Amino acid sequence: MMPDLGKYADTVLSAYGASILLLIGLVAISLWRGRRVRAEMDALEKRMRRDG
């Protein structure tokens, strides 16, 4: 299954690991902040409507 990476295995794997980690981190932070802001806005809009 795993391809033979030869003597550069560490190099290739760490490059992939670091990049994928960074990408996942970016997406996770974006989603997390997006959820929070959306929830906050929904709550605020509900409150505004109730108070008129």
Place this chain on the structure above:
Amino acid sequence: MAASEKLNSLWSYANPRKFLAVTERMLPGLWALSGACLIVGLIWGFFLTPDDYRQGSTVKIIYLHVPSALMAINGWLMMLVMSLIWLIRRHHVSALAARAAAPIGATMTVIALVTGAIWGQPMWGTWWAWDPRLTSFLILFLFYLGYMALWSAIEEPDTAADLTSVLCLVGSVFALLSRYAVNFWNQGLHQGASLSLDKKENVADVFYIPLLVCIAGFVLLFIALVFYRTGTEIRARRIRALEARERAGA
């Protein structure tokens, strides 16, 4: 006539509500497509391509290095266009899209730099060399940092949008200047562009097709993230407006 109508319909996306509605509908598809492209491209590149006769298995890093470098530059270009649209037509969505794109571009720059350093270690015998391409990417990263810092430093949203837009314009000129200055300053180790239109310069076909898939994945991921983050910025702006109204009413 038709052309101007088309333009008008394009500008209608500058309405935040319409932008949110449309991107909301597009986002699931975009996420799925970009994820699919990335997974297919990276697995293809990682497991199914041969080693390069000179660079060995390190050639597999190209599937991350080239697309991220590409998006680092195109991210800044996109911010430049959005800044110009904001300064000329004053559509809030474009200013917010520029803001949303900056951290993505900065991350892409980091990925390009990190993969480049890891790749450079066995190939050139050093993690870092003050090579023109590497150095100008580092400078680009500094510009991203300054741009984001200015956005977060200013309270008033329209002022922030104006100031960062001007900074983006001036920064673009200087990023370009630095690129040439750095070229002059040091001839480098880095090879030329791997994807020029001149076919002779290109990497071999075995590497080329999965590379294109990866690039498509990065582009789609960038678009999806920009849409999503712009939506977040629009909502954050709306929260501010609602809170201000609430305070004024109370």
Place this chain on the structure above:
Amino acid sequence: MIALLLRDLRLAVRAGGGFGLGLAFFLIVTVLVPFGVGPETALLSSIAPGVLWLGALLACLLSLDRIFALDWEDGTLDLLATAPLPLEAVVSVKALAHWLTTGLPLVLVAPLLGVLLNLAPQGYLWLLVSLALGTPALSVLGTFGAALTVGLKRGGLLLSLLVLPLYVPSLIFGAEVARRGALGMELTTPLLLLAGISAGVIALLPFASAAVLRVNLR
């Protein structure tokens, strides 16, 4: 316009601080370098042009936030903005005043500090020339940065983050001129590029600075 220039110069001299501070900073940086890299004369003389350029650049940075800060606090800037003088001219005059009080003294004192770092004898002239051509661009770019951050509390750190990347081309070509001058090499190309950058920056950037200042005064 001249009245404004004279006023700024008087303020800078009288308020102390900024005027001597840049020079003192430049001196200290130059003195600290041998402690950091060791006292060998050959090494020092080979890095002297770059170190002197870098020191001058950092010293220039030090007084940037004072360009608009005082006038912003006491409301003079609002008056200047409504005065018949275009804001572009105000910004240019401010940059000129900053250069006269910070850049010019740095240029003049740099050869003296070159002695400390064993600068090669033929390098003094070109160090002087490159700094004289380059520092005006540093002042104008700094004015742009100061205009961006004028209304902010704790804008100083942000100001350096914004301005330093803009200094890269000037630093590269300026230090290159000084280095080649010290080695007695051909230096027309970097000299022309350095002068070109300064000319372009002086001609165009005041418009950006004035635009930014208008936004901040809105």
